[in-house]
Amino acid sequence: xxxxxxxxxxxxxxxxxxxxxxxxxxxxxxxxxxxxxxxxxxxxxxxxxxxxxxxxxxxxxxxxxxxxxxxxxxxxxxxxxxxxxxxxxxxxxxxxxxxxxxxxxxxxxxxxxxxxxxxxxxxxxxxxxxxxxxxxxxxxxxxxxxxxxxxxxxxxxxxxxxxxxxxxxxxxxxxxxxxxxxxxxxxxxxxxxxxxxxxxxxxxxxxxxxxxxxxxxxxxxxxxxxxxxxxxxxxxxxxxxxxxxxxxxxxxxxxxxx
Ligand SMILES: C[S@@+](CC[C@H](N)C(=O)[O-])C[C@H]1O[C@@H](n2cnc3c(N)ncnc32)[C@H](O)[C@@H]1O
Numbered sequence: 001x002x003x004x005x006x007x008x009x010x011x012x013x014x015x016x017x018x019x020x021x022x023x024x025x026x027x028x029x030x031x032x033x034x035x036x037x038x039x040x041x042x043x044x045x046x047x048x049x050x051x052x053x054x055x056x057x058x059x060x061x062x063x064x065x066x067x068x069x070x071x072x073x074x075x076x077x078x079x080x081x082x083x084x085x086x087x088x089x090x091x092x093x094x095x096x097x098x099x100x101x102x103x104x105x106x107x108x109x110x111x112x113x114x115x116x117x118x119x120x121x122x123x124x125x126x127x128x129x130x131x132x133x134x135x136x137x138x139x140x141x142x143x144x145x146x147x148x149x150x151x152x153x154x155x156x157x158x159x160x161x162x163x164x165x166x167x168x169x170x171x172x173x174x175x176x177x178x179x180x181x182x183x184x185x186x187x188x189x190x191x192x193x194x195x196x197x198x199x200x201x202x203x204x205x206x207x208x209x210x211x212x213x214x215x216x217x218x219x220x221x222x223x224x225x226x227x228x229x230x231x232x233x234x235x236x237x238x239x240x241x242x243x244x245x246x247x248x249x250x251x252x253x254x255x256x257x258x
Pocket of ligand 1 (some may be wrong): 064065066067068069072100101102103104106107129130131132135184185186187200201202203232
């Protein structure tokens with residue numbers, strides 16, 4: 001079986017279309033996983049994936065790259081707090097926010113903490129989605145090791161976490177209640193609508209240009225006029241006007257009125 005056959009099998013098993021991910025990077029990761037687990041090739045690896053739930057979970061985890069942390073790239077969160085949110089909230093206090101590759105929850109919970117500077121917690125509702133069920137399960141528990149929280153300003157840490165083990169900290173229930181987690185594939189599922197802010201960070205780097213093109217268009221349709229797309233630190237959109245997005249700050253794009 002060659003890589004094309006392998007991609008077809010993975011799609012049947014998981015619904016993940018590897019054609020949409022950059023091939024060189026994916027191949028390197030998959031080949032290293034296969035040899036690390038001492039399989040001889042794609043055929044016996046796929047056969048084992050079909051019957052071995054643990055290997056399957058490890059594979060999906062490995063493929064989806066769940067690395068995240070609270071307040072990742074602090075400068076961008078400061079721009080969100082000081083420049084983007086005040087304008088959005090000026091127009092509408094009930095803003096709709098979607099964290100679209102939420103991984104283990106660090107990002108949507110950070111959003112709640114920053115928004116809480118403007119709104120009471122019982123007014124905050126964030127939709128957080130990811131393709132990876134295991135990451136979402138961890139997100140729902142809301143328990144993190146210190147390394148996930150080390151970049152978070154102390155005021156947030158003191159206010160929103162409780163120590164619950166040697167090296168584990170739990171996000172308080174009032175913050176957890178603000179986030180609704182759902183499994184969703186950015187490549188194939190229907191997107192939510194009438195959003196004021198979409199956060200999509202550190203996932204588009206793994207996708208091909210065609211996949212990104214289609215995602216930007218769908219993001220644009222999902223936003224209200226003047227709605228904002230917040231991307232990751234290496235994910236600036238080249239030629240954003242093509243998607244009716246105006247760069248208003250580095251990493252922040254505003255939907256243009258048509
Ligand atoms: C590196 S993490 C980024 C987490 C967070 N946004 C951040 O910046 O810290 C990438 C996430 O994208 C998710 N992902 C990968 N492919 C996806 C897809 N097709 N649809 C939805 N999520 C996907 C992965 O499961 C993973 O949790």
